[in-house]
Amino acid sequence: RKGKEAPEQRRPAVPGVKPKFKTVANQRSGPQSTPAAKGGLARLSGKRGSILSRLEDRLSGGRFRWLNEQLYTTSGSSALSMMNRDPKLMSEYHAGFAAQTASWPQRPLDLAAAWLRKHSRAWTVADIGCGEAELARLAPQKNVHSFDLLATAPGVVACDMTALPLADASVDAAVFCLSLMGTDYGRAVEEAVRAVVPGGYVWIAEVASRFASEDKDSRKGLLGAFLAACTARGLVLEHQDLTNTHFVVLVLKKAQQNAGGKAKRSPWPSLRPCLYRKR
Numbered sequence: 001r002k003g004k005e006a007p008e009q010r011r012p013a014v015p016g017v018k019p020k021f022k023t024v025a026n027q028r029s030g031p032q033s034t035p036a037a038k039g040g041l042a043r044l045s046g047k048r049g050s051i052l053s054r055l056e057d058r059l060s061g062g063r064f065r066w067l068n069e070q071l072y073t074t075s076g077s078s079a080l081s082m083m084n085r086d087p088k089l090m091s092e093y094h095a096g097f098a099a100q101t102a103s104w105p106q107r108p109l110d111l112a113a114a115w116l117r118k119h120s121r122a123w124t125v126a127d128i129g130c131g132e133a134e135l136a137r138l139a140p141q142k143n144v145h146s147f148d149l150l151a152t153a154p155g156v157v158a159c160d161m162t163a164l165p166l167a168d169a170s171v172d173a174a175v176f177c178l179s180l181m182g183t184d185y186g187r188a189v190e191e192a193v194r195a196v197v198p199g200g201y202v203w204i205a206e207v208a209s210r211f212a213s214e215d216k217d218s219r220k221g222l223l224g225a226f227l228a229a230c231t232a233r234g235l236v237l238e239h240q241d242l243t244n245t246h247f248v249v250l251v252l253k254k255a256q257q258n259a260g261g262k263a264k265r266s267p268w269p270s271l272r273p274c275l276y277r278k279r
Contacts, residue, residue: 129179
Protein backbone atom coordinates (compact mmCIF):
# COMPACT_ATOMS: atom_id res chain seq x y z
CA ARG A 1 0.00 0.00 0.00
CA LYS A 2 0.94 3.65 -0.45
CA GLY A 3 2.85 5.12 2.48
CA LYS A 4 4.83 1.96 3.20
CA GLU A 5 8.13 1.03 1.67
CA ALA A 6 8.62 -2.44 0.32
CA PRO A 7 10.99 -4.52 2.46
CA GLU A 8 14.53 -5.09 1.16
CA GLN A 9 14.84 -8.25 -0.89
CA ARG A 10 17.93 -10.30 -0.16
CA ARG A 11 19.20 -13.00 -2.42
CA PRO A 12 20.01 -16.30 -0.74
CA ALA A 13 23.71 -16.79 -0.18
CA VAL A 14 25.35 -19.27 -2.55
CA PRO A 15 28.08 -21.36 -0.91
CA GLY A 16 31.57 -20.39 -2.17
CA VAL A 17 30.37 -17.21 -3.97
CA LYS A 18 30.90 -13.72 -2.49
CA PRO A 19 27.90 -11.43 -2.87
CA LYS A 20 28.35 -8.49 -5.31
CA PHE A 21 26.05 -6.20 -3.37
CA LYS A 22 26.49 -4.40 -0.05
CA THR A 23 24.37 -5.41 2.86
CA VAL A 24 21.66 -3.06 4.03
CA ALA A 25 23.62 -2.44 7.22
CA ASN A 26 26.68 -1.35 5.25
CA GLN A 27 24.59 0.91 3.01
CA ARG A 28 22.94 2.70 5.90
CA SER A 29 26.02 3.10 8.10
CA GLY A 30 28.00 6.36 7.61
CA PRO A 31 31.79 6.85 7.57
CA GLN A 32 33.46 5.57 10.67
CA SER A 33 35.64 7.93 12.75
CA THR A 34 38.82 6.04 13.54
CA PRO A 35 42.05 7.12 15.26
CA ALA A 36 43.78 6.90 11.87
CA ALA A 37 41.18 9.20 10.31
CA LYS A 38 41.55 11.69 13.15
CA GLY A 39 45.31 11.65 12.72
CA GLY A 40 44.93 12.31 9.01
CA LEU A 41 42.67 15.29 9.66
CA ALA A 42 45.18 16.67 12.13
CA ARG A 43 47.98 16.30 9.58
CA LEU A 44 45.84 17.94 6.90
CA SER A 45 45.01 20.81 9.24
CA GLY A 46 48.68 21.25 10.12
CA LYS A 47 49.65 21.18 6.45
CA ARG A 48 47.07 23.82 5.61
CA GLY A 49 48.40 25.96 8.47
CA SER A 50 51.98 25.69 7.23
CA ILE A 51 50.91 26.56 3.67
CA LEU A 52 49.05 29.63 4.92
CA SER A 53 52.05 30.61 7.01
CA ARG A 54 54.34 30.31 4.00
CA LEU A 55 51.94 32.37 1.88
CA GLU A 56 51.79 35.06 4.56
CA ASP A 57 55.58 35.11 4.79
CA ARG A 58 55.81 35.40 1.00
CA LEU A 59 53.33 38.25 0.92
CA SER A 60 55.12 40.02 3.77
CA GLY A 61 58.46 39.53 2.02
CA GLY A 62 57.05 40.90 -1.23
CA ARG A 63 55.61 43.91 0.57
CA PHE A 64 58.97 44.57 2.26
CA ARG A 65 60.87 44.36 -1.03
CA TRP A 66 58.45 46.86 -2.60
CA LEU A 67 58.81 49.24 0.35
CA ASN A 68 62.58 48.85 0.33
CA GLU A 69 62.74 49.67 -3.37
CA GLN A 70 60.63 52.80 -2.85
CA LEU A 71 62.91 54.06 -0.07
CA TYR A 72 66.08 53.52 -2.11
CA THR A 73 64.84 54.88 -5.43
CA THR A 74 62.97 58.03 -4.31
CA SER A 75 63.98 61.20 -2.50
CA GLY A 76 63.74 61.62 1.25
CA SER A 77 60.81 64.02 0.92
CA SER A 78 58.93 61.52 -1.27
CA ALA A 79 59.55 58.76 1.27
CA LEU A 80 58.28 61.03 4.04
CA SER A 81 55.08 61.79 2.08
CA MET A 82 54.52 58.07 1.44
CA MET A 83 54.84 57.22 5.12
CA ASN A 84 52.57 60.07 6.17
CA ARG A 85 49.89 58.83 3.76
CA ASP A 86 50.03 55.31 5.15
CA PRO A 87 51.72 55.24 8.59
CA LYS A 88 51.50 51.45 8.97
CA LEU A 89 54.10 51.11 6.20
CA MET A 90 56.81 52.06 8.68
CA SER A 91 56.02 49.20 11.04
CA GLU A 92 55.79 46.79 8.09
CA TYR A 93 59.19 47.92 6.89
CA HIS A 94 60.80 47.48 10.30
CA ALA A 95 59.36 43.95 10.61
CA GLY A 96 60.51 43.01 7.12
CA PHE A 97 63.97 44.45 7.68
CA ALA A 98 64.36 42.46 10.90
CA ALA A 99 63.39 39.26 9.06
CA GLN A 100 65.74 39.93 6.13
CA THR A 101 68.76 40.66 8.34
CA ALA A 102 68.14 38.00 11.00
CA SER A 103 70.75 35.72 9.42
CA TRP A 104 73.49 38.37 9.32
CA PRO A 105 76.49 37.30 11.42
CA GLN A 106 76.73 40.75 13.02
CA ARG A 107 74.45 43.74 13.46
CA PRO A 108 75.87 47.14 12.53
CA LEU A 109 73.79 48.68 15.32
CA ASP A 110 75.79 46.70 17.88
CA LEU A 111 79.01 48.05 16.35
CA ALA A 112 77.67 51.60 16.59
CA ALA A 113 76.84 51.10 20.26
CA ALA A 114 80.28 49.56 20.91
CA TRP A 115 81.96 52.55 19.24
CA LEU A 116 79.95 55.01 21.34
CA ARG A 117 80.98 53.15 24.53
CA LYS A 118 84.58 54.14 23.77
CA HIS A 119 83.71 57.83 23.96
CA SER A 120 82.45 60.29 26.52
CA ARG A 121 79.12 59.66 28.19
CA ALA A 122 78.60 63.42 28.07
CA TRP A 123 78.41 63.37 24.29
CA THR A 124 75.25 64.42 22.48
CA VAL A 125 74.44 61.96 19.69
CA ALA A 126 72.10 62.16 16.68
CA ASP A 127 70.81 58.80 15.44
CA ILE A 128 69.60 59.63 11.93
CA GLY A 129 67.23 57.00 10.55
CA CYS A 130 66.88 55.44 13.99
CA GLY A 131 64.12 52.90 13.32
CA GLU A 132 62.71 52.03 16.73
CA ALA A 133 65.38 54.00 18.62
CA GLU A 134 67.30 50.95 19.83
CA LEU A 135 70.62 52.82 19.76
CA ALA A 136 69.31 55.24 22.40
CA ARG A 137 68.79 52.22 24.68
CA LEU A 138 72.17 50.60 23.92
CA ALA A 139 74.45 53.65 23.99
CA PRO A 140 75.93 54.88 27.28
CA GLN A 141 75.22 58.51 26.35
CA LYS A 142 72.07 59.87 27.95
CA ASN A 143 71.45 62.53 25.33
CA VAL A 144 70.66 60.66 22.11
CA HIS A 145 68.39 62.36 19.58
CA SER A 146 66.48 59.77 17.51
CA PHE A 147 65.20 60.83 14.08
CA ASP A 148 63.20 58.97 11.45
CA LEU A 149 60.43 59.47 8.92
CA LEU A 150 57.75 58.52 11.46
CA ALA A 151 57.73 58.27 15.24
CA THR A 152 57.12 54.55 15.78
CA ALA A 153 58.69 54.35 19.25
CA PRO A 154 58.95 56.59 22.31
CA GLY A 155 61.54 59.32 21.91
CA VAL A 156 61.59 59.27 18.09
CA VAL A 157 61.24 62.63 16.35
CA ALA A 158 59.62 62.44 12.90
CA CYS A 159 61.34 64.57 10.27
CA ASP A 160 62.90 64.73 6.83
CA MET A 161 66.52 63.71 7.37
CA THR A 162 67.67 66.46 5.02
CA ALA A 163 66.22 69.04 7.43
CA LEU A 164 67.07 67.99 10.99
CA PRO A 165 65.56 70.03 13.85
CA LEU A 166 69.04 70.63 15.28
CA ALA A 167 71.09 73.79 15.70
CA ASP A 168 74.44 74.18 13.99
CA ALA A 169 77.32 72.42 15.78
CA SER A 170 75.02 71.01 18.46
CA VAL A 171 75.96 67.30 18.53
CA ASP A 172 79.22 65.44 19.07
CA ALA A 173 78.40 62.53 16.77
CA ALA A 174 75.89 61.66 14.06
CA VAL A 175 75.11 58.01 13.29
CA PHE A 176 73.76 56.62 10.02
CA CYS A 177 73.11 52.91 10.55
CA LEU A 178 71.96 51.56 7.16
CA SER A 179 69.91 54.71 6.72
CA LEU A 180 71.48 56.55 3.73
CA MET A 181 68.65 55.33 1.54
CA GLY A 182 67.14 58.08 -0.59
CA THR A 183 68.41 59.31 -3.93
CA ASP A 184 69.33 62.57 -2.16
CA TYR A 185 71.25 60.81 0.62
CA GLY A 186 74.08 63.31 0.20
CA ARG A 187 71.90 66.10 1.56
CA ALA A 188 71.36 64.02 4.71
CA VAL A 189 75.14 63.69 5.16
CA GLU A 190 75.56 67.44 4.63
CA GLU A 191 72.87 68.07 7.24
CA ALA A 192 74.75 65.85 9.68
CA VAL A 193 77.96 67.76 8.99
CA ARG A 194 76.12 71.01 9.77
CA ALA A 195 74.85 69.66 13.10
CA VAL A 196 78.15 68.11 14.25
CA VAL A 197 80.66 70.22 16.18
CA PRO A 198 84.12 70.75 14.62
CA GLY A 199 86.19 67.79 15.74
CA GLY A 200 83.04 65.67 16.07
CA TYR A 201 82.21 62.50 14.16
CA VAL A 202 79.93 61.05 11.51
CA TRP A 203 79.66 57.26 11.90
CA ILE A 204 78.28 55.38 8.89
CA ALA A 205 77.37 51.74 8.32
CA GLU A 206 76.09 51.03 4.81
CA VAL A 207 75.27 47.89 2.85
CA ALA A 208 78.44 46.77 1.06
CA SER A 209 76.70 46.05 -2.25
CA ARG A 210 75.83 49.75 -2.59
CA PHE A 211 79.50 50.44 -3.23
CA ALA A 212 80.01 47.49 -5.57
CA SER A 213 82.13 48.48 -8.54
CA GLU A 214 83.95 46.82 -11.42
CA ASP A 215 87.10 48.54 -10.21
CA LYS A 216 88.39 46.53 -7.25
CA ASP A 217 90.47 49.48 -6.04
CA SER A 218 88.17 51.09 -3.46
CA ARG A 219 89.85 54.45 -4.05
CA LYS A 220 88.63 54.53 -7.66
CA GLY A 221 85.21 52.89 -7.34
CA LEU A 222 81.97 54.09 -5.80
CA LEU A 223 83.41 53.98 -2.29
CA GLY A 224 86.29 56.20 -3.38
CA ALA A 225 83.88 58.66 -4.97
CA PHE A 226 81.74 58.66 -1.82
CA LEU A 227 84.75 59.34 0.42
CA ALA A 228 85.94 62.10 -1.94
CA ALA A 229 82.54 63.78 -1.61
CA CYS A 230 82.76 63.46 2.19
CA THR A 231 86.25 64.96 2.21
CA ALA A 232 85.07 67.89 0.08
CA ARG A 233 82.52 68.65 2.79
CA GLY A 234 85.01 68.73 5.61
CA LEU A 235 84.98 65.08 6.75
CA VAL A 236 88.27 63.24 7.22
CA LEU A 237 88.28 59.43 7.11
CA GLU A 238 89.59 58.21 10.45
CA HIS A 239 88.72 54.51 10.19
CA GLN A 240 87.08 52.10 7.75
CA ASP A 241 86.16 48.44 8.08
CA LEU A 242 85.63 46.57 4.82
CA THR A 243 85.96 43.07 6.31
CA ASN A 244 82.26 42.42 6.89
CA THR A 245 80.48 40.55 4.09
CA HIS A 246 77.25 42.52 4.50
CA PHE A 247 78.12 46.12 5.30
CA VAL A 248 80.89 48.74 5.34
CA VAL A 249 81.71 50.85 8.40
CA LEU A 250 83.17 54.35 8.02
CA VAL A 251 84.21 56.69 10.84
CA LEU A 252 84.69 60.27 9.65
CA LYS A 253 85.85 63.25 11.67
CA LYS A 254 84.69 66.79 10.98
CA ALA A 255 87.56 69.14 10.23
CA GLN A 256 88.07 72.22 12.34
CA GLN A 257 87.64 74.54 9.35
CA ASN A 258 85.02 74.80 6.62
CA ALA A 259 85.77 72.96 3.37
CA GLY A 260 84.68 76.04 1.40
CA GLY A 261 83.93 75.57 -2.29
CA LYS A 262 85.41 72.09 -2.62
CA ALA A 263 81.96 70.50 -2.34
CA LYS A 264 81.01 71.74 -5.80
CA ARG A 265 83.93 69.83 -7.33
CA SER A 266 82.98 66.50 -5.72
CA PRO A 267 79.32 65.60 -6.30
CA TRP A 268 77.73 62.72 -4.45
CA PRO A 269 77.91 59.51 -6.49
CA SER A 270 74.77 57.52 -7.29
CA LEU A 271 75.10 54.50 -5.02
CA ARG A 272 73.51 51.22 -6.01
CA PRO A 273 70.07 50.70 -4.45
CA CYS A 274 69.91 47.84 -1.99
CA LEU A 275 67.25 45.52 -3.43
CA TYR A 276 66.72 42.29 -1.49
CA ARG A 277 66.12 39.12 -3.46
CA LYS A 278 63.36 36.60 -2.82
CA ARG A 279 64.41 34.05 -0.21
